[in-house]
Amino acid sequence: MNILGINAYHGNSAAAIVCDGKLVAAVEEERFNRVKYAAGFPALAIQYCLKTAGLTLKDIDHVAVPRNPYARLATKFFYAARMPSFARERAKVLVKFTGVREALAAVFDSDPAKLVATFHRVEHHKAHLASAFFVSPFERAALLSADGLGDFASTMWGTAAGNRMKIADAIAFPHSLGIYYSAVTQYLGFPKFGDEYKVMGLAAYGEPEYLPAFRDIVKFDPHANGNGFRLGLDYFIHHRTGPEMTWADAGKTPVQGKLYSDEMSKRFGPARTPAEPIEQRHYNLASSLQARLEEVYLGMLKKLAARTGLKAVCLAGGVAFNCVANGKIFDTTPFEQVFVQPAAGDAGLAIGAAYHVWHQKLGKPRSFVMEHSYWGPEFSREETHRAIDANDIRRHGFTVEECDEDAISRRAAAIIAEGKILGWFQGRAEWGPRALGNRSIVADPRRPDMKEILNRRIKRREIFRPFAPSILAESTGEWFEKSHPSPFMTFAYSVRPEKRNQIPAPTHVDGTGRLQTVTCEANPRYWRLIKAFEQATGVPIVLNTSFNDNEPIVCRPEEALDCFLRTQMDALVLGDFLISKQ
Numbered sequence: 378m379n380i381l382g383i384n385a386y387h388g389n390s391a392a393a394i395v396c397d398g399k400l401v402a403a404v405e406e407e408r409f410n411r412v413k414y415a416a417g418f419p420a421l422a423i424q425y426c427l428k429t430a431g432l433t434l435k436d437i438d439h440v441a442v443p444r445n446p447y448a449r450l451a452t453k454f455f456y457a458a459r460m461p462s463f464a465r466e467r468a469k470v471l472v473k474f475t476g477v478r479e480a481l482a483a484v485f486d487s488d489p490a491k492l493v494a495t496f497h498r499v500e501h502h503k504a505h506l507a508s509a510f511f512v513s514p515f516e517r518a519a520l521l522s523a524d525g526l527g528d529f530a531s532t533m534w535g536t537a538a539g540n541r542m543k544i545a546d547a548i549a550f551p552h553s554l555g556i557y558y559s560a561v562t563q564y565l566g567f568p569k570f571g572d573e574y575k576v577m578g579l580a581a582y583g584e585p586e587y588l589p590a591f592r593d594i595v596k597f598d599p600h601a602n603g604n605g606f607r608l609g610l611d612y613f614i615h616h617r618t619g620p621e622m623t624w625a626d627a628g629k630t631p632v633q634g635k636l637y638s639d640e641m642s643k644r645f646g647p648a649r650t651p652a653e654p655i656e657q658r659h660y661n662l663a664s665s666l667q668a669r670l671e672e673v674y675l676g677m678l679k680k681l682a683a684r685t686g687l688k689a690v691c692l693a694g695g696v697a698f699n700c701v702a703n704g705k706i707f708d709t710t711p712f713e714q715v716f717v718q719p720a721a722g723d724a725g726l727a728i729g730a731a732y733h734v735w736h737q738k739l740g741k742p743r744s745f746v747m748e749h750s751y752w753g754p755e756f757s758r759e760e761t762h763r764a765i766d767a768n769d770i771r772r773h774g775f776t777v778e779e780c781d782e783d784a785i786s787r788r789a790a791a792i793i794a795e796g797k798i799l800g801w802f803q804g805r806a807e808w809g810p811r812a813l814g815n816r817s818i819v820a821d822p823r824r825p826d827m828k829e830i831l832n833r834r835i836k837r838r839e840i841f842r843p844f845a846p847s848i849l850a851e852s853t854g855e856w857f858e859k860s861h862p863s864p865f866m867t868f869a870y871s872v873r874p875e876k877r878n879q880i881p882a883p884t885h886v887d888g889t890g891r892l893q894t895v896t897c898e899a900n901p902r903y904w905r906l907i908k909a910f911e912q913a914t915g916v917p918i919v920l921n922t923s924f925n926d927n928e929p930i931v932c933r934p935e936e937a938l939d940c941f942l943r944t945q946m947d948a949l950v951l952g953d954f955l956i957s958k959q
């Protein structure tokens with residue numbers, strides 16, 4: 378039985394295909410159309426999923442869409458009556474979603490009337506929870522989803538056992554941890570969709586001087602089943618204007634409307650514009666923002682653990698990408714095991730909706746655990762070779778050598794150990810926003826100047842944003858103060874103080890690293906590269922950043938070659954081919 382999951386008409390549009398309960402392929406539309414956070418209908422992602430599974434449209438039994446316009450109708454009517462613009466926006470969304478069948482048929486030039494698949498609507502946060510639990514290794518777990526907003530809710534929690542999830546409660550618009558974080562992110566002068574990461578990096582440079590005041594911006598709410606929070610709405614405008622999201626680039630790029638009110642400036646001083654320098658006040662505000670998020674998020678998790686008595690928890694939604702907060706779960710809550718799948722944000726809804734149908738609606742037993750993130754496109758030796766030839770890479774002064782398994786990791790490790798920057802492109806592309814060793818740029822973590830070199834030559838990111846370490850999983854406890862697996866870079870742990878000066882490049886200013894733990898089972902070739910680096914240097918860690926340059930992560934060999942030539946990387950490994958300077 379084949380289930381196609383589609384996240385459409387929403388940021389991070391994506392598709393996933395689940396065949397007899399096994400995930401076969403999953404990918405974000407941005408990897409194909411090259412528009413970051415692309416919204417719209419994921420036509421190219423759907424085509425890729427079906428092709429990879431060897432299916433045509435008529436083989437699809439179920440189509441799962443993670444949106445239920447009928448959820449929370451009473452709250453929606455309440456706000457629609459007060460805000461005509463909001464009502465118009467809702468009506469547009471409804472029209473789009475009723476057209477999913479037609480849009481899907483159009484991708485394959487088919488007649489929508491001839492589609493045999495059954496269409497299902499799965500509420501946004503139920504799809505988030507399903508995306509985490511049903512692919513987790515846990516038989517039983519507590520669940521928490523927290524994000525900006527989806528189907529008019531921002532937060533949902535519950536429990537799950539076997540193939541059933543049980544929802545305990547949810548928090549509806551306008552109260553939202555995601556909106557809280559985005560609003561302060563905007564106020565600090567980072568207006569773009571997805572900029573919250575930058576502010577999380579900024580937070581480590583400040584002190585939470587404003588934490589007492591931030592407790593007025595997000596308050597605990599004893600009424601929401603004892604586990605909720607409320608926003609201090611004076612600081613926000615979204616409850617008056619509607620959760621405004623517009624779309625640029627022909628409807629492909631999400632643009633978040635202004636979320637914070639003048640009250641923010643009255644209390645904390647003028648809002649920063651993107652061009653203004655970052656002052657200590659801004660660092661302290663970012664630190665206070667993060668500190669209050671942690672108090673509320675970890676507080677909710679503590680209560681969830683106390684109520685359920687469970688030791689494992691599955692997290693999803695944009696807030697679950699807060700790796701700094703996730704890293705603190707082990708010390709501040711009774712949870713001992715935490716699972717966050719790599720596409721914890723809205724792309725992940727595609728697999729969540731599909732698995733919700735498979736287990737919750739069809740009652741099928743569990744048979745799948747997501748042990749790696751490599752569910753995207755891959756390219757054959759011939760395709761890679763053709764791309765290299767077409768690019769005429771030799772004319773740019775590079776040599777191309779085809780290497781065997783042992784030579785490729787050994788030589789790549791030697792290049793990194795010399796302080797050079799290496800593009801590393803292998804196998805299937807990662808699912809989710811992190812490069813995890815198949816579309817990565819890797820470098821020497823031991824060099825204090827490596828962060829600055831990478832930024833100057835390739836990434837051009839703000840200097841306060843950290844780079845991440847990839848570590849051999851078996852060495853985690855030796856280098857970090859926690860050793861709970863972090864295969865998808867969704868946790869930040871403290872680097873052991875005595876090790877910090879050995880890996881200065883991926884150690885953040887607060888002594889933490891947003892690590893990827895790499896096992897030989899999940900990614901043998903990447904594991905061998907790090908192992909070879911350890912043999913050469915004694916350090917079982919490489920610095921890993923995504924293979925891109927202000928664009929979505931590269932998907933095809935052609936894009937990797939373009940990025941390689943455009944930036945100033947020193948060498949590139951494309952599958953078995955090593956491209957280096959003569």
Ligand SMILES: [Fe+2]
Pocket residue numbers: 501505524525526527694695722723
């Ligand atoms: Fe979401």
